[in-house]
Amino acid sequence: xxxAQIEIxxxxxxxxxxxxxxxxxxxxxxxxxxxxAISHTVLLGIVLGFLVTGDLESPWLIFGAAAMGLITVSxxxxxxxxxxxxxxxxxxxxxPALFSIAVILISxxxxxxxxxxxxxLLGELAFxxxxxxxxxxxxxxxxxxxxxxxxxVNLVFILAFYKELKLATFDAGLAAALGFSPALxxxxxxxxxxxxxxxxxxxxxxxxxxxxxxxxAAAAYLLTDKLERMLLYAVGLGALGAVGGYWMxxxxxxxxxxxxxxxxxxxxxxxxxxxPQRGLLASAARRTRQRWEFAQTMLTIHLLxxxxxxxxxxxxxxxxxxxxLRWEPAFARGVVQRADERGLVRLENGSLHLTDAGRGxxxxxxxxxx
Amino acid sequence: MTLLELLTSLLTxxxxxxxxxxxxxxxxxxxxxxxxxxxxxxxxxxxxLSHAALPGVAIAYMLTGxxxxxxLMLGAGIAGVLAILVLLNVTSRTRLKEDSxxxxxxxxxxxxxxxxxxxxxxxxxxxxxxxxxxLFGQAATLLTRDVQTMAIFGGxxxxxxxxFWKEFKLLSFDREFGSxxxxxxxxxxxxxxxxxxxxxxxxxxxxGVVLMSAMLVAPGAAARQWTDKLGxxxxxxxxxxxxxxxxxxxxxxxxxxxxxxxxxVLCISLIVLVSLLFAPxxxxxxxxxxxxxxxxxxxxxxxxxxxxxxxxxxxxxxxxHAVTALEAVSGAGNVRRSLEELQRRGLAVPHSDKKWSLTAxxxxxxxxxxQPTKDTDHE
Numbered sequence: 001x002x003x004a005q006i007e008i009x010x011x012x013x014x015x016x017x018x019x020x021x022x023x024x025x026x027x028x029x030x031x032x033x034x035x036x037a038i039s040h041t042v043l044l045g046i047v048l049g050f051l052v053t054g055d056l057e058s059p060w061l062i063f064g065a066a067a068m069g070l071i072t073v074s075x076x077x078x079x080x081x082x083x084x085x086x087x088x089x090x091x092x093x094x095x096p097a098l099f100s101i102a103v104i105l106i107s108x109x110x111x112x113x114x115x116x117x118x119x120x121l122l123g124e125l126a127f128x129x130x131x132x133x134x135x136x137x138x139x140x141x142x143x144x145x146x147x148x149x150x151x152x153v154n155l156v157f158i159l160a161f162y163k164e165l166k167l168a169t170f171d172a173g174l175a176a177a178l179g180f181s182p183a184l185x186x187x188x189x190x191x192x193x194x195x196x197x198x199x200x201x202x203x204x205x206x207x208x209x210x211x212x213x214x215x216x217a218a219a220a221y222l223l224t225d226k227l228e229r230m231l232l233y234a235v236g237l238g239a240l241g242a243v244g245g246y247w248m249x250x251x252x253x254x255x256x257x258x259x260x261x262x263x264x265x266x267x268x269x270x271x272x273x274x275x276p277q278r279g280l281l282a283s284a285a286r287r288t289r290q291r292w293e294f295a296q297t298m299l300t301i302h303l304l305x306x307x308x309x310x311x312x313x314x315x316x317x318x319x320x321x322x323x324x325l326r327w328e329p330a331f332a333r334g335v336v337q338r339a340d341e342r343g344l345v346r347l348e349n350g351s352l353h354l355t356d357a358g359r360g361x362x363x364x365x366x367x368x369x370x
Numbered sequence: 371m372t373l374l375e376l377l378t379s380l381l382t383x384x385x386x387x388x389x390x391x392x393x394x395x396x397x398x399x400x401x402x403x404x405x406x407x408x409x410x411x412x413x414x415x416x417x418x419l420s421h422a423a424l425p426g427v428a429i430a431y432m433l434t435g436x437x438x439x440x441x442l443m444l445g446a447g448i449a450g451v452l453a454i455l456v457l458l459n460v461t462s463r464t465r466l467k468e469d470s471x472x473x474x475x476x477x478x479x480x481x482x483x484x485x486x487x488x489x490x491x492x493x494x495x496x497x498x499x500x501x502x503x504x505l506f507g508q509a510a511t512l513l514t515r516d517v518q519t520m521a522i523f524g525g526x527x528x529x530x531x532x533x534f535w536k537e538f539k540l541l542s543f544d545r546e547f548g549s550x551x552x553x554x555x556x557x558x559x560x561x562x563x564x565x566x567x568x569x570x571x572x573x574x575x576x577x578g579v580v581l582m583s584a585m586l587v588a589p590g591a592a593a594r595q596w597t598d599k600l601g602x603x604x605x606x607x608x609x610x611x612x613x614x615x616x617x618x619x620x621x622x623x624x625x626x627x628x629x630x631x632x633x634x635v636l637c638i639s640l641i642v643l644v645s646l647l648f649a650p651x652x653x654x655x656x657x658x659x660x661x662x663x664x665x666x667x668x669x670x671x672x673x674x675x676x677x678x679x680x681x682x683x684x685x686x687x688x689x690x691h692a693v694t695a696l697e698a699v700s701g702a703g704n705v706r707r708s709l710e711e712l713q714r715r716g717l718a719v720p721h722s723d724k725k726w727s728l729t730a731x732x733x734x735x736x737x738x739x740x741q742p743t744k745d746t747d748h749e
Contacts, residue, residue, distance in 0.1 A: 027466075032473040033414050040580065082654060084646055085591045088469075089413040093591055096584030097639040100632035103506065107629060207421065208484075211477030218470045248485075255488035261481020268474060272460065280463060 004129040009246050011128050011143050012260060015200050016212055016238030018151035020220075021158055022192045023213035024234050027221055028169050032214045033088070034190070037076070037095035038069040039197040039206035044102035045069070046198070051109060062198050069194025070187060072098060125203050125256040143203045150199040154192050158231070161185065166227055204257040211261035212238055219271035222278045237267050295335040298325060300344055300362035303354045316352045376620050385510075386623050392512040392520055393615030393634060396573045399524035400582075401589035401611025402531055403569040405604045406562060408590035409542045414469070415457075415563070416586030418476040419570045420579045422453035424483025424504060432490060439519045443571045450567035453479055454560070480579075507578030509619065509630030520572045527568040530561070538562050539600055577631035585611065588638040595649035614638035666711070669700070671739065673708040674717060676700050677728050678736035690727035 026032050045068030049061035072094055079090040128143040158165065168175040168185045176182050193213070200209045220233035244267075245260025252259070273280050302325060306315040314320060321332040336352065339345045344358035354362070379386050400416075407413055423446035430445025431437065453475050460471045531538065537558045540548040548555045566586070573582040593607035618634030647655050676699045681689045697705045709726050712718035717732035728736065 027470045030467045030469055032467070032470040033417075036414075036417065036473060036476065079646075082646065084595060084652055084654070086408075086411055086413070088411055089408050089587050089591050092413040092417060092583055092587035093639070093642055096581050096588075096635050099580060100584075100635040100639070103632040104628060104636070207480050208477055210473050211481055214470055214473035215478060218466050218474055221466065221470075222464060252485070252489045254485050258481045258484030258488065261478055262485050265474070265478030265482065268478070272464065278464060283463070 005246075005250075007129045007141050007144065008125055008256065009243050011125065011141060011147060011203055012242030012246055012256075013239040014144060014147040014151050015203050016216065016242045016260075017235045018147055018154055018196050019200060019209060019212035020216045020234035020238040021151070021154040021231065022189060022196060023217040024220065024227075024231050025165060025169055025189055026193065027214060027217040028227075029189075032210075032218075033091055034073065034076075035193055035197065035213045036207075036210045037072055037091050038190070038194050039201060039209045040095050041068050041072040041098040041102070042066070042194060042198045042201065043206070044098045044105075047102045047105045051105070062195065065198040066191060066194040068098070069197060070190055073187070073190045125260075128203055143199075146199050147203065150196055154196060157188065157192055161188065165189070169227075204260065208257045208261045211264050212241075215261075215264045215268045216241065219268040222271045222275040237271075238264065241267055292335065292338055295327070295331070296339045296342065296344060297361060297365050299335055299339055299352075300354060300358045301365060303345065303352055304359060304362040304366075307354060307359075313351065318347065318350050318352060376624070379623070380616070380620065383623075386619065388514055388517055389509050389512050389623070389630065390616045390619040392517045393509055393576055393619045393630065394612040395517065395520045395524050395615075396569075396576050396585065397589065397611030397613070397615030397634075397638075398608040399527055399572055399611075400569045400585040401593070401607040401609070402528060402604050403562075403566050404586040404588075404611070405590040405593060405600075405607040406538060406542055407566055407586055408594060409600075412563075412566075413587040413591075414472055414583070415454075416566065416570055417583030418457070418472045419450045419453055419567055420574060420582040421476040422479035423447075423449050423571060423574060424480050424579070425449050425486055426452075426483075427504065428483050428486035428490060432486070439516050439575060443519065443523065443574075446571045446574060447567050449479065449483075450570060451564055454563050454567065504574065505578050505580060506629055507574065507576045507581070507631045509576045509634075510622070512576065516575060520576075523568055524572050527565045530565060534558065534561065542600070577634055581631045581635045584635045584638060585614075588635075588642050589614070592638070592642045592645040595645040595652045610638065610641050614641060666708075669704075670708040670711045673700055673705055674712055674728075674732065674736050675739060677718065677726065678733065678740070681728060681733075687733045688727045688729065690721045690725035693724045693726065696726070 023032075023035070026035055042065035045065035046061050048068070049058065049064030050056055052064075053060050075094045075098075076087075076090045079085060079094065080087050085093065125143075129141050131142045132139040164175070164180050164185055167178070168180060168182050172182055175185075196213075197206060197209050200206075200212065204212065216234040216238040217230070219237050220230045223233050224230050241264035242260050245263040246256055248254075248263060249256040249259035271279065274282075276282060299321070302321075303316050306312045309315075315324065318332060318336055319329070321327050321335075322329055325332075327335065336345065336347060339358070340347060342357075343355055344361060346353045346355060380390055381387065404416070407415060426445035426447065426449025427442050428445075429449075430441050434441050436442075457468075457471055457475050460466060461468045537548070537553060540551075540553065541555060541558050541562060545555050545559075548558070569586065570582055573585055577585060589607040589611040590603070592610050593603045596606055597603050614634050614637040617637045618630055621637070622628040622630040622633040645653075647653055650656065673696060676696055677691055678687070680691050680695070680699065681687045693706060693709070696709075700708075709718055709720070712732065713720065716729060717735055718726050718728055720726050
């Protein structure tokens with residue numbers, strides 16, 4: 001591996017980590033699309049910052065962009081509070097308008113400057129190692145330094161306000177009652193999202209910032225119920241996506257950011273299918289198991305009901321289950337076989353008898369019902 | 371160029387006419403389908419769908435090698451429908467919230483499209499991949515052929531809306547009732563959302579991915595302010611969409627650096643702003659005015675009652691009182707303006723050294739207010 005390759009992967013990992021941390025809270029709070037809105041409108045902040053300072057490298061651009069992110073959030077909320085439009089429509093109205101202003105400003109006043117709109121939307125990671133910055137006596141890639149600092153800010157904020165964020169996310173009412181300002185936490189989080197979006201668009205572009213923020217966090221949400229673990233998993237999945245994406249792009253000779261987003265999507269799909277408890281396969285298996293278990297319980301109750309009565313000879317026969325419980329013969333045989341294996345019933349010449357275990361199950365289930 | 375010249379250029383200039391008719395078609399179709407999206411809280415679906423179309427475009431080009439708009443639109447449409455299926459299934463089968471799934475579909479599909487497109491061109495630099503058209507649209511390069519394709523796709527979509535009008539209305543307002551009538555509401559849902567995909571696909575070439583979402587939200591949101599009837603709202607939304615489309619095409623023909631897409635979005639945003647502020651009944655301005663009037667009336671009445679109560683400490687009910695004393699009793703607010711209002715109504719009169727007293731009429735009015743009313747429907 002050349003040093004440029006290592007650096008690109010490092011940048012990818014740092015971007016993934018910086019995005020995943022606030023992303024977890026966005027996913028939990030149901031505000032994932034806010035990251036899409038913010039990652040577009042920061043462009044207006046950058047353009048305005050550039051028109052004021054005349055310098056694309058100025059750190060003020062980051063502040064301008066972050067401020068524009070917060071303005072987006074407050075405009076959306078302002079519009080939402082009028083009750084004239086719904087929340088999703090408010091987002092959909094605010095960000096395209098601000099973004100359009102940015103695009104027009106760039107094409108009118110910032111032509112020829114290195115501020116292409118498509119660069120902002122798409123990013124270009126392959127060039128990141130060429131743009132270097134002198135720090136502590138070594139020349140480091142600018143993106144690495146900027147994103148490292150942003151990741152650190154995110155980490156410190158989340159560690160410092162962990163309790164508050166957790167409470168405000170899972171029980172906003174209690175948080176407010178205990179005197180934490182939900183608005184402060186909300187805007188703090190949105191500030192993080194804005195800063196992260198500004199830093200990351202340079203590397204991966206604003207549309208793929210959304211992939212890095214939302215997809216790893218959503219995948220982690222399918223894997224665990226613990227917030228600490230969700231944060232760790234999200235960072236891990238994002239980093240895995242970044243490294244995997246780099247190598248796929250390397251092999252295919254294609255765009256790195258797009259490739260990273262694709263791998264992150266694949267990782268999400270894998271979690272969606274195979275997550276131990278919440279995955280689609282696990283829940284399908286659980287549903288099937290529950291169906292069989294329920295049928296076995298039904299069977300024991302049916303048998304208990306007729307046990308020792310005159311009609312037991314007729315009712316408690318395998319071939320009668322079709323008439324009585326409306327079970328297909330194959331299904332009935334399956335249920336009886338499984339119940340037999342579990343030691344709930346015995347099958348003798350087509351007639352069914354409860355074992356002690358089966359009788360016990362039926363009585364407890366009936367007792368539960370009462 | 372005067373406004374008149376601009377408008378005549380619509381008739382005389384072939385390019386402007388083509389572009390304007392293209393954006394007008396886009397405005398009508400997205401206005402009609404966007405109304406439903408806004409009502410069904412699916413405003414961000416258009417955003418996700420337009421991004422998700424990219425891999426469809428790339429694969430359609432990969433398979434056919436053709437760049438004709440119909441082929442690329444078909445690819446985009448298939449990708450959009452696929453995105454909807456992913457969205458519906460993941461949202462209903464996991465605990466993930468809809469907006470998370472929207473964000474994932476939007477960004478991952480787009481990333482995958484970007485990967486394919488750059489792979490096809492053997493050029494990892496996304497900036498040169500011709501993505502500009504897809505991202506921002508190129509309304510200025512619309513040809514008569516493109517407009518015809520748009521018109522055919524859009525016409526079919528509108529026709530289907532007309533045919534399934536009642537079903538779509540039911541879906542938007544009372545889905546459960548529809549199910550209880552035995553209508554296949556899930557199928558109707560998929561049909562309507564597929565038509566939304568058609569609207570997105572039509573718009574991509576004209577305004578691009580990023581701004582297409584605005585065209586689906588804004589006309590509907592604006593029209594919603596003016597009426598409570600679905601039919602009127604849809605027509606108005608189509609009109610607003612077309613108006614913004616034509617206005618955007620004309621304005622952007624004025625100068626360089628004014629790309630059509632963003633200008634159209636700004637036009638429709640302006641329409642939304644005006645609607646939010648000035649639409650009758652729902653408009654914010656009328657609301658503010660109402661609140662201001664109510665507050666004024668309540669304050670004036672409070673001042674009237676206060677003078678009366680203070681005067682009742684004296685033998686003479688028309689005993690004058692200092693404004694400062696009234697201000698102290700009435701609390702914050704412009705007491706003087708309320709007094710002037712009372713004077714206009716002949717209920718109070720000013721005296722020298724900033725004192726005011728009630729007139730006989732004022733005393734009667736205050737007594738009437740303070741007496742416990744017998745009939746509750748009084749005023």
